[in-house]
Amino acid sequence: MVFTAHTKIREEKFGAVIFETLKEKIFITNRTGKDILNLLQKGSTLEEIVDTLVNSYSAPITNIRNDVTNFINQLKDNSILTR
Amino acid sequence: MDLINSVTFKDLKAPLFIAWQINSECNLGCLHCCEEAGHPMPDQMHKDQIFNFLRQIIELKIPYVALSGGEPLLHPQFFEICEFLRQFNISLKVETNGEFIDRNLAKIFARLKFRSVQISLDGATKDTHERLRLRGDWNKTVSACKALIEEKVNTEIVFVPTKFNIHEIGELIDLAYSLGVWGVYTGKIMRIGRAAKNWDILCPSDEEYDVFFAVLNKKIAQYDGRMKVYYYPYDVIEELKYRLRYPSASLLVIPNGKVKLIGPLPFICGDLRKHSLIQVWENYKQAWSNPKVVEFAKKVIEEPWLVSEANDWIELYH
Known part of the structure; x- marks a missing residue:
């Protein structure tokens, strides 16, 4: 999974801003979203991201996998990540 | 970890977008120019001030910059500015009349991987555009x-409807598609x-706008999925009403380094020759709740002709 060419990400106190500058669309995410974005930027796979988050959050792995999958799908639907 | 909507511009550590009028010099004298461009501004930022500003854009991780003028390609440091920003992977758009862009310049735009080059084309025919x-x-x-499209540069066309050209919107969109442009943008x-x-000689009548929108909507449907045809939905007063409630996370920088709160208002919230970019951003955040600004903006909404005073600047911070 790769970020599209015109996507810019900036960390903020609340999490991160994602700016898809070609379509001029702005998205906001919280700190967990920011952590996922950082992992995606490092080239982590879905399972690697889930494994990392399981160690940080006291939630069942199935819930974490669902949440991460949904988040990644939102990024793809909004042309932030390539499919 | 969802994408959320509860954040406002005040929560951001820096702007997300800089609209930068780098000069006021222009080779044309367009009747509808909202900047009265033509001659250079006497106190335009010099090279050291420009690069000081550019370094702050990088430090603050501002993701997207649009360069305009005047005619920005007449600025002596235009390509130095572009090279600098692209070196740090800032998304970059230029708004130009296109008259200086030949194959060689198109190759430079392609090499620098601009987000887009936005060209003002105000007619489907030579006569209309040049009037x-x-x-x-x-x-x-x-x-x-x-030339840009041959070099695979993302090329956009901007069309401003006036009494002179409003009837050509359909043909213009067809022309744009035949050229292979990425998008056509228009707005009042x-x-x-x-x-x-x-x-008085420019502003279209309501009837002319009605026909314009009918053609535009037809063209939007016709080119759906093939070429972006975008109408900016707010006129200047509607924009002002909206921005009073939801200011944008952007700064409008004029050639002398002063920063306007928004195009239709005369208020200046900082001067990049004297203030740091982060200070200007903090000024900007405060300025939107400054009673002087709010009161004046409401007056403009009631009496739209006051927008014509937008270039008579009022400095909020010295």
Whole structure:
């Protein structure tokens, strides 16, 4: 999974801003979203991201996998990540 | 970890977008120019001040910059500025009349991987375009589009409807598609600068706008999925009403380094020759709740002709 060419990400106190500058669309995410974005930027796979988050959050792995999958799908639907 | 909507511009550590009028010099004398561009501004930022500003853009991780003018390609440091920003992977758009863009310049835009080059084309025909854009050359502008598209530069066309050209919107969109442009942008003319002085001969009637929107909507449907045709939905007063409630996370920088709160208002919230960019951003955040600004903006909403005073600056911070 790769970020599209015109996507810019900036960390903020609340999490991160994602700016898809070609379509001029702005998205906001919280700190967990920011952590996922950082992992995606490092080239982590879905399972690697889930494994990392399981160690940080006291939630069942199935819930974490669902949440991460949904988040990644939102990024793809909004042309932030390539499919 | 969802994408969320509860954040406002005040929560951001820096702007997300800089609209930078790098000069006021222009080779044309367009009747509808909202900047009254033509001659250089006497106190335009010099090279050291420009690069000081650019370094702050990088430090603050501002993701997206649009360069305009005047005619930005007349600025002596235009390509140095572009090279600098692209070196740090800032998304970059330029708004130009296109008249200086030949194959060689198109290759430079391609190498620098601009987000887009946005060209003002105000007619589907030479006569119409040149009646509005005095000293303009329609052939050069269309050639610029072709050169950019051949070099695979993301090319956009901007069309401002006036009494002179409003009837050509359909043909213009067809022309844009035949050229292979990425998108056509249009929106109501703003009553600022030279456009304000020529308002009576420029501003289309309601009936002309009705026909315009009918054609536009047809073209939007016709090119759906093939070419972006975008109408900016707010006129200057609607924009002001909206921005009073939801200010944007962007700064409008004029050639002398002063930063306007928003195009239709005269308020200046900082000077990049004297203030740091982060200070200007903090000023900007506060300025939107400054009673002087709010009161004046409400007055403009009631009496739209006051927008014509938008270039008579009022400094909020010295």
